[in-house]
Amino acid sequence: MKMLMAIIPRSQADEVIDSLIDEGHSVTFLESRGGMLRQSQLSLFIAVEDKEVEKVITIIRENCQSEVEIDADHSEAAASGLYLPVKARLGGSVIFVWGLENVEIYDIGGEAEET
Numbered sequence: 001m002k003m004l005m006a007i008i009p010r011s012q013a014d015e016v017i018d019s020l021i022d023e024g025h026s027v028t029f030l031e032s033r034g035g036m037l038r039q040s041q042l043s044l045f046i047a048v049e050d051k052e053v054e055k056v057i058t059i060i061r062e063n064c065q066s067e068v069e070i071d072a073d074h075s076e077a078a079a080s081g082l083y084l085p086v087k088a089r090l091g092g093s094v095i096f097v098w099g100l101e102n103v104e105i106y107d108i109g110g111e112a113e114e115t
Helices: 010-022 050-063 075-080
Strands: 002-009 028-034 039-048 066-071 086-091 094-099 104-106 112-114
Touching: 002 010, 002 050, 010 028, 010 039, 010 050, 039 050, 050 094
Parallel strands: none
Antiparallel strands: 002 039, 002 094, 028 039, 066 086, 104 112
8 A cells, every 4th residue: 555645735726625525535634834935725635546545646746736826016126127037846745655554543442344
């Protein structure tokens, strides 16, 4: 088994999570902030069989696109011709994949089920 951790923008999270669930995957997430612009994001955790890794990465890739935001509202500087617009790439995803040697699922009675 593999564990995928995908860090995605909050604004695209619902679409990514819905698509993963529609394809039969379970998703756990944590809300966080980070990056240069301190954007709101979610860290998704998805445990999958080895053969499903590429499928999950494709779902995330198809539903989580990066965007370029241009800050062009510096009217005084722009009028003088001294201002260069600032471009920042926002969104997209960062995906980490690591192997799981052992997975245990506990029921309410405390009995472990190994997978």
